[in-house]
Each structure stands twice: as C-alpha cells, then as structure tokens.
Amino acid sequence: MKKSNKLGLCLLALMLMLTACGGNSGTQTGGTPDNTPQGGKAAGNGEKVTISFMHFKSDFTDGMNKIVEQFETENPDIKVDVQPVKYDDYYTLLKTKMAGGDVVDVFTLNAGAQTKLFVDGGYLEDLSGKPFLSNFEQSVVDSQKTDGKNYIMPMNANPIAVFYNKQIFSELGIEVPRTYDAMIAAAEKVKAAGKTPFALGWKDGWTLGMWIGRDLPSNTALVANQPDFFEKLETGEVKFADNPAIKTTIQHAKELFALGNKDQLGVDYNGVVDLFAKGEAAMMYMGTWPLADIQKKNPDIYNNMGYFPYPFSNDEKLNKLEFNPDASLAISSKSQHKEAAEKFLAFMASKEGGDLLVKNINSLSYVKGTDTNIAPAVNDLKPYFDSGDMYDSQVYLAKTTIDWSGQLIQNLQKLFFNKATEDEVIQAMDNWVQKNHK
Amino acid sequence: MANLKRIIRGELWYVLFLIPGLALFTLAVLVPLGMGVGYSMTSWDGLSPSAKYIGWSNYTRALADSDLWSALWNTFKYAIVITILVNVIALLLALLLDSYLKFKNVFRTVFFLPGVISIVLSGFIWKYNYAIGIPNLFSYFGVELTSPLGDPDYALLGLIIIAVWQGIGSPMIIYIAGLQGVPGELLESARIDGANTTRTFWHITLPLIAPSITINMLLVLTGALKVFDLVYVTTQGGPAFSTEVITTYIFKISFSSFQAGYGTALSMIFFLILVIVTVVQISIFRRREVDL
Numbered sequence: 001m002k003k004s005n006k007l008g009l010c011l012l013a014l015m016l017m018l019t020a021c022g023g024n025s026g027t028q029t030g031g032t033p034d035n036t037p038q039g040g041k042a043a044g045n046g047e048k049v050t051i052s053f054m055h056f057k058s059d060f061t062d063g064m065n066k067i068v069e070q071f072e073t074e075n076p077d078i079k080v081d082v083q084p085v086k087y088d089d090y091y092t093l094l095k096t097k098m099a100g101g102d103v104v105d106v107f108t109l110n111a112g113a114q115t116k117l118f119v120d121g122g123y124l125e126d127l128s129g130k131p132f133l134s135n136f137e138q139s140v141v142d143s144q145k146t147d148g149k150n151y152i153m154p155m156n157a158n159p160i161a162v163f164y165n166k167q168i169f170s171e172l173g174i175e176v177p178r179t180y181d182a183m184i185a186a187a188e189k190v191k192a193a194g195k196t197p198f199a200l201g202w203k204d205g206w207t208l209g210m211w212i213g214r215d216l217p218s219n220t221a222l223v224a225n226q227p228d229f230f231e232k233l234e235t236g237e238v239k240f241a242d243n244p245a246i247k248t249t250i251q252h253a254k255e256l257f258a259l260g261n262k263d264q265l266g267v268d269y270n271g272v273v274d275l276f277a278k279g280e281a282a283m284m285y286m287g288t289w290p291l292a293d294i295q296k297k298n299p300d301i302y303n304n305m306g307y308f309p310y311p312f313s314n315d316e317k318l319n320k321l322e323f324n325p326d327a328s329l330a331i332s333s334k335s336q337h338k339e340a341a342e343k344f345l346a347f348m349a350s351k352e353g354g355d356l357l358v359k360n361i362n363s364l365s366y367v368k369g370t371d372t373n374i375a376p377a378v379n380d381l382k383p384y385f386d387s388g389d390m391y392d393s394q395v396y397l398a399k400t401t402i403d404w405s406g407q408l409i410q411n412l413q414k415l416f417f418n419k420a421t422e423d424e425v426i427q428a429m430d431n432w433v434q435k436n437h438k
Numbered sequence: 439m440a441n442l443k444r445i446i447r448g449e450l451w452y453v454l455f456l457i458p459g460l461a462l463f464t465l466a467v468l469v470p471l472g473m474g475v476g477y478s479m480t481s482w483d484g485l486s487p488s489a490k491y492i493g494w495s496n497y498t499r500a501l502a503d504s505d506l507w508s509a510l511w512n513t514f515k516y517a518i519v520i521t522i523l524v525n526v527i528a529l530l531l532a533l534l535l536d537s538y539l540k541f542k543n544v545f546r547t548v549f550f551l552p553g554v555i556s557i558v559l560s561g562f563i564w565k566y567n568y569a570i571g572i573p574n575l576f577s578y579f580g581v582e583l584t585s586p587l588g589d590p591d592y593a594l595l596g597l598i599i600i601a602v603w604q605g606i607g608s609p610m611i612i613y614i615a616g617l618q619g620v621p622g623e624l625l626e627s628a629r630i631d632g633a634n635t636t637r638t639f640w641h642i643t644l645p646l647i648a649p650s651i652t653i654n655m656l657l658v659l660t661g662a663l664k665v666f667d668l669v670y671v672t673t674q675g676g677p678a679f680s681t682e683v684i685t686t687y688i689f690k691i692s693f694s695s696f697q698a699g700y701g702t703a704l705s706m707i708f709f710l711i712l713v714i715v716t717v718v719q720i721s722i723f724r725r726r727e728v729d730l
Binding site: 095099117118266414416 | 697
C-alpha cells in the first residue's frame with residue numbers, strides 16, 4: 001500500500017512536470033486565432049493590454065523609456081514592456097526569439113537586407129496603406145518598401161559625417177576639407193602639430209565596419225559607377241577584383257590607420273569619444289550618438305565642434321552628406337495585440353512622438369515637421385539639409401544579404417600589420433565570397 | 439523465472455526515481471542533439487520556417503574549409519597553453535598554500551577570487567586594463583605600452599593571460615585537497631630514507647595526487663577548447679583572425695552569414711573532436727594514477 005502511494009506521488013510529480021512543459025509550449029507557439037479577438041476586445045474595454053517592444057537603441061535606454069512613458073500616459077489601457085538590446089547582439093537575439101516561436105509585438109529593424117530576411121520568413125505584418133504612414137515623406141516610405149509593400153515604418157535617421165575640433169582647425173589654419181586629399185592634408189598638418197588627426201576606435205568591429213560599409217559602396221557606386229556591384233557579387237557575376245573601388249577603400253583605410261590614434265585596434269568607441277572630448281583628437285567619423293556623451297564630458301568641446309560630410313572622393317560634387325535611416329519599426333505578424341501595436345506606431349509617427357524622439361535620443365526624426373536642432377555641431381549641416389545635398393550609400397547594399405564587411409575588417413587588419421598585401425586582401429575576399437555564397 | 443519476476447516486482451520501482459532525471463536529460467540534451475543532427479544536413483538560414491535537406495554536403499564542405507582549420511589551430515594553441523599554464527601555476531600555488539604559511543587562508547581566498555567573477559565581466563575588466571589602465575600606469579615610468587588585444591601577434595597571448603588569471607582558482611583548490619590526502623607517514627619515511635624535497639615530490643607526492651591531475655587537466659582542457667564568452671567580449675575573433683576560435687567561427691557562420699545549417703554541422707564536428715580529445719586524455723592520464 002505504502003509503495004503504491006509513493007509510486008502515485010512520483011507519477012503525479014512527473015505529470016505535473018510534463019503538463020508544465022506542455023502548457024508552456026502551447027502558449028508560445030499558439031498565436032491561436034481564438035486569442036486574437038480577445039486581445040482586441042480587451043483593448044477596447046479598457047482592460048490593460050501589454051505589448052512587448054524590443055529595440056536596439058540601447059545607448060538611449062532612458063530616452064526610449066521616456067518616450068514610452070509618454071505613450072503610456074496617453075493610452076492608459078496599454079502597457080509597453082520595453083526590452084533594449086545592444087545592437088551587436090540585437091539581430092541574433094531577435095532571430096532566435098522569432099525562430100523559437102516567441103512573439104515580440106513591436107521591434108526595430110534596419111531597412112534593407114535585414115528586413116527582407118524577416119519578410120521572407122513571414123514574420124512581419126503588412127503596414128501598406130496604414131494612415132500613420134502619411135506622416136512621412138512619400139519618398140522615404142517608398143524607399144523602405146520590401147517587395148513593393150511597406151512592412152516597416154521609418155523612425156529616425158542619422159547623418160554620418162566627420163566631427164572636428166574647431167579650435168585645432170583654427171589654430172593650424174585648416175579649412176573644412178571638401179575633398180579626400182584635402183582631408184588627408186589637414187590630417188598631416190594636425191599630426192605634425194603633435195595632435196591625433198583621427199580618433200578611430202577600431203577596437204570595436206562596428207566603428208571600422210561603419211566606415212568601410214560607407215566608403216566602399218560610395219566609391220563603388222558613384223566613382224566606379226557600379227551601383228549594382230553588391231547584388232551581382234552575391235550571385236557570383238562579379239568579383240571584388242573587378243571593382244577598382246576596393247583598391248581605393250584599402251588605400252583610404254591604410255591612410256586613416258596611419259593617421260589614427262595610437263593603438264588603433266586597441267582603443268574602442270568609448271575610448272575615442274574620451275579622446276575627442278578631451279580635445280586631443282582633431283576629427284572623428286561618427287553618427288550623432290556620441291553628442292550627449294561629449295556634452296557631459298566636456299561642454300567646451302561640445303559647443304566648439306563642427307561636423308562636415310565625409311569626403312569619400314576627390315570630386316566635390318559627389319561628396320554629399322551621408323544620411324541614413326537608422327531604426328524602423330515593425331509589427332510581428334504573430335502579435336496578439338495588433339491594435340495596440342498599431343496605436344504605438346501611430347504615436348511614434350505623430351509630431352509629438354517625433355519631437356520626443358529628437359529630444360531624447362539625439363537623432364533626427366523622419367516625421368514631417370519635427371525639430372532638427374539637436375546640437376550646435378549638427379547645425380553645421382543645415383545647408384545640406386536645406387539644399388537636399390544628401391545621399392544614402394546603404395541603398396547600394398539593400399538587396400544583398402552577404403555580410404562582406406566583417407570579413408573585410410579582418411583582412412584589413414592583416415594589411416595594417418603587414419601580414420597581407422593589397423592583392424592578397426582582395427584575393428581573400430573573393431575566395432570567401434565564392435565559398436560562402438554560391 | 440519466478441525469481442526474476444520477484445526481482446522485477448521488488449526492485450523495478452527504483453527505476454521510477456530515474457525517470458525525472460532521465461526525462462530532463464532527454465529533453466535538454468538528447469532531443470536538441472538529435473535536432474542538431476537533422477539541421478546539420480540542411481541549408482537552413484536560421485530564420486525561415488522551412489529547411490532544405492542537402493545530405494552530407496555541409497560535412498564535405500567543412501573538410502575543405504581552410505578557415506575552419508585555422509580556427510581549430512587557434513583553439514588548440516589557446517587550449518594547450520592554458521592547460522599547461524593553469525595546471526603548473528595552480529599546483530605551485532597549492533604546494534605553497536599547503537605548507538605552513540602564515541595567512542594561508544587569506545592567500546587561498548585571494549587566488550580563488552578571480553574565479554568567482556564571471557568570465558564576461560573579467561573580459562571587460564581586462565579590456566579596460568589593457569587599453570587604458572596598464573598603459574597609463576606605465577606611462578608614469580616613461581614606458582609606452584599598447585593593448586596586446588589590438589595586435590594580431592599578441593592578441594591570443596592577451597586572452598591567455600586573462601583566462602589564466604581567471605581560471606587558476608578551482609584547480610588550485612582541487613590540488614590542495616589532493617595534497618592534503620597524501621599521508622604524512624609516507625613523506626616522513628622517505629625523508630628518513632634520505633630523499634630530498636625534489637625526490638619526495640617526484641616519487642611520492644606527484645603519483646599520489648595523480649587523480650587530481652587527471653581531473654584538472656580534463657576540466658581545464660575541455661573548458662578551454664569550448665571558450666566563447668571571453669573571446670566574444672574582448673576581441674570577437676580579431677584582429678586579423680588571430681583569435682578566431684572554433685566557437686566564434688561557428689557563431690559567425692550561423693548568425694552573421696545566415697548559414698545555420700552549416701554552423702550546426704560544424705558544431706557536430708566540434709562535438710566529435712571534444713569527445714575524442716576527452717577519451718584520449720582520460721586513457722593517458724588514468725594509466726599514471728596510483729591506488730593507495
């Protein structure tokens with residue numbers, strides 16, 4: 001009798017365990033149809049609905065939270081569970097979640113290749129024709145279409161250009177350079193004066209990646225006139241060896257490396273922002289994100305720094321301002337609270353949401369009529385904003401999923417330390433492409 | 439026959455106690471392993487709902503993948519150096535801390551402390567140390583230093599220093615425990631027979647702590663072969679592929695190049711390599727052990 005009691009207890013425990021597992025997987029995979037209307041009703045009845053919002057602006061965790069708080073006070077029936085993730089790990093985490101059946105209601109994406117991957121997987125809700133899209137310039141909305149439909153809503157955009165220390169420039173009598181050669185000549189002058197010409201921060205992969213991810217496509221499409229090079233690269237129609245721009249970029253990389261801060265591959269992003277904020281470095285190629293940091297560390301530099309478009313070529317007419325969409329917003333096709341998620345997107349697309357974004361995350365909003373005055377340095381770019389002398393080098397990469405930049409970074413590092421010649425780098429890149437993408 | 443039945447009736451219910459553990463092991467280890475084998479035969483991109491079966495071609499591709507071999511070479515270089523350094527240093531510290539030393543408990547704690555810090559955290563601490571802390575310190579003495587992590591020739595060495603600093607704690611404790619198990623009368627009789635300290639160590643202490651050596655060698659070597667977190671937070675395989683180990687290579691293939699199928703195949707190969715290394719290592723070291 002006793003024995004069978006124990007046996008029963010064991011079985012009970014086992015069953016509990018199994019049901020626990022079963023129940024779990026049920027809620028995860030089931031974006032079941034009978035749940036969806038429930039969620040919708042709840043939103044209408046004033047019951048609290050919780051939507052999850054994952055974003056990669058983790059540098060601005062507090063700023064994003066402030067925007068979300070404002071949304072929550074205006075929509076008391078919706079609670080937003082914000083999950084900031086560092087950009088380097090963002091897509092890995094998001095993909096794992098999606099492939100594992102976890103539902104994130106709203107999340108940020110980059111327009112282009114990453115979005116295409118999620119569209120192909122069927123994870124995104126079609127937003128075409130939604131009323132909030134009319135708050136953006138039609139050209140921007142069109143440029144973010146995937147397969148002719150809008151799956152994402154543009155959120156913010158960043159100029160990526162070169163910050164410079166106005167004091168160093170005026171002391172040495174340097175004009176703001178408009179061509180690549182002029183920039184290098186300026187850098188040589190700075191070096192001769194005993195200061196650091198370029199704050200590089202190439203210890204982090206993304207700083208170098210951000211630069212080659214713009215210098216190479218710009219030179220490829222605009223100087224070498226091969227705008228579809230990267231598409232063809234993926235299908236194997238062309239090779240890096242066929243592209244004269246790769247030599248230009250390698251040359252540029254060598255020059256920047258030689259004129260960079262000491263210990264180029266040992267100092268990271270935070271290190272160079274420090275260096276620049278201390279007034280020891282003359283130039284830094286970067287988006288607008290270090291502005292808040294620089295303001296905190298040294299207000300003098302913050303008020304006395306400028307910003308000029310990165311001259312990737314020696315043709316002044318080509319050297320326009322690089323202006324890239326940063327984060328766009330998407331709704332999961334498996335979301336159970338699509339109505340609430342759309343409300344959130346509509347809020348972000350409103351003038352109020354756009355202004356909050358500009359104020360809290362130091363970035364420019366795509367919403368029509370929002371503020372552009374984010375920092376003194378950015379005002380230097382006003383002529384370019386006004387005249388529309390802007391371009392987006394990332395469109396030349398939009399149709400490719402091939403991740404060549406990570407590979408090129410490592411091969412360039414070989415070159416920096418004389419472990420490979422230019423031709424070997426190009427050869428290594430072509431071998432890699434051939435092996436990884438048929 | 440009746441005997442057998444009685445045994446089954448009397449003893450079989452013990453098996454029931456195994457079921458929860460067995461179920462957990464099956465769900466958490468065996469099932470994912472089986473699924474992994476399945477995925478390794480596909481060209482899955484890691485995200486799309488369906489995966490195309492392509493047979494063994496991921497495995498044949500791996501054999502011809504020169505990047506894989508250089509990653510494996512880096513991994514073994516790293517793991518072997520660490521295994522030797524950690525064991526030698528941990529054994530020396532253990533000998534020191536097992537003797538009659540003042541404050542030996544304090545020292546034990548001090549040497550064990552880095553092991554308590556998570557690897558990710560120590561990676562960040564040392565990244566800062568290398569880039570800013572140590573160069574600033576040495577600049578007071580007029581010595582210009584740069585971070586080893588920024589130079590392809592020294593990056594792996596930089597990682598090894600972090601791993602040794604972090605990893606000597608627990609092997610040291612195991613060695614101390616082993617040393618305390620060596621009977622004093624054996625050492626004393628050796629000394630009466632005229633053996634000096636070195637000879638006593640080689641012929642008595644070392645054979646008697648052989649089980650500790652086996653387990654430490656095994657734990658440190660397999661742990662070092664599986665290194666991922668330390669490399670990922672400090673160098674991400676760079677600069678110039680100099681610290682690209684097998685795990686970071688698999689991670690890049692799976693998540694940056696969208697080739698989860700190939701990445702899984704590489705994981706399977708790596709799993710086999712680990713099994714082989716472990717079996718060979720155990721069989722070598724077991725032979726040297728002495729039973730008291």
